[in-house]
Amino acid sequence: MNRILAAPIGLLLVALTAGPANAATIDISNVQDSEGSPLSGYTVSSGAGNDLLLVVSISLKDKNENDDATVTDVTFGTASLTKAVAISDVSGGWNQRSEVWYAKQADITLDTSQDITVTTTGAVTNPIELAAMVLDDVDQANPLDSTATGIHESGYTVSATITTNTDNCMLIDVVTIRSGTSKTPGASQTEDWDHTSAYGAGGHRLVGTAGSYTNTWDEDDQSTDRMALSVAAFKLVPEPATMVLLGLGGAGLLIRRNRS
Secondary structure (H helix, E strand, O other), rough: OEEEOHHHHHHHHHHOOOOOOOOOEEEEEEEEEEOOOOEEEEEEOOHHHHEEEEEEEEEEEEOOOOOOOOOEEEOOOOOOOOOEEEEEEEOEEEEEEEEEEEEHHHOOOOOEEEEEEEOOOOOOOOEEEEEEEEOOOEEOOOEEEEEEEEEOOOEEEEEEEEEEOOOOEEEEEEEEEEOOEEEOOOOOOOEEEEEOOOEEEEEEEEOOOOOOEEEEEEEOOOOOOOOOEEEEEEEEEEOOOOOOOHHHHOOOOEEEOOOO
16 A cells, blocks of 8 residues: 655645745846837847846827827837737827837847837827836746726826736836926836936836735926826746755655555
């Protein structure tokens, strides 16, 4: 008769599930932005880490509100990205719009300088502002966890509350304001790019536990009350758990044969 020792198996399960929080990072050195499309000569380096994700944030402001310009495609070289989230604030003769797009490592060419090009439904009054960055340790099967948007029509702060479904997510946000040039993210966010002479800015925020989080941006000049904010949460790959099988003396799983 075979008999499985239950106690060592319980210790094995603890060893497999207990481990440090995910230590995924954002490749800050590879954040590049451009006032106008394309963003020329961008490279996703294989040395940036494992399970890479290219993320492109877009900010556009169009004078004709009836046009309601939107982005129809974003390409890195010849590869098309996937739209994660977008929002427009259309009023007063202007369309403020923000969008986040992404591409998994397998869908892009690494270590090759290529242009990032944004295509819209029509001509946009102002130059399209875009920023690219690379995340590592991202779930490649299903990178996008959740999204949120917010618009603000009074006051000088816009907010969006996002609810993540899994632990360990990277929140990427982008804000577009109608006027004013000074923008400040919430205390828990890190600003990655900001066109200080124009209307777009974006940043990131690493959150460890699944739940609701609110991102904010302030328009410091207090010259506008029209803002559009998009937030995308990307799932990060947990780091391997600390293995303690050796400490168990090789008794992770022991099957003993007893002779009757």
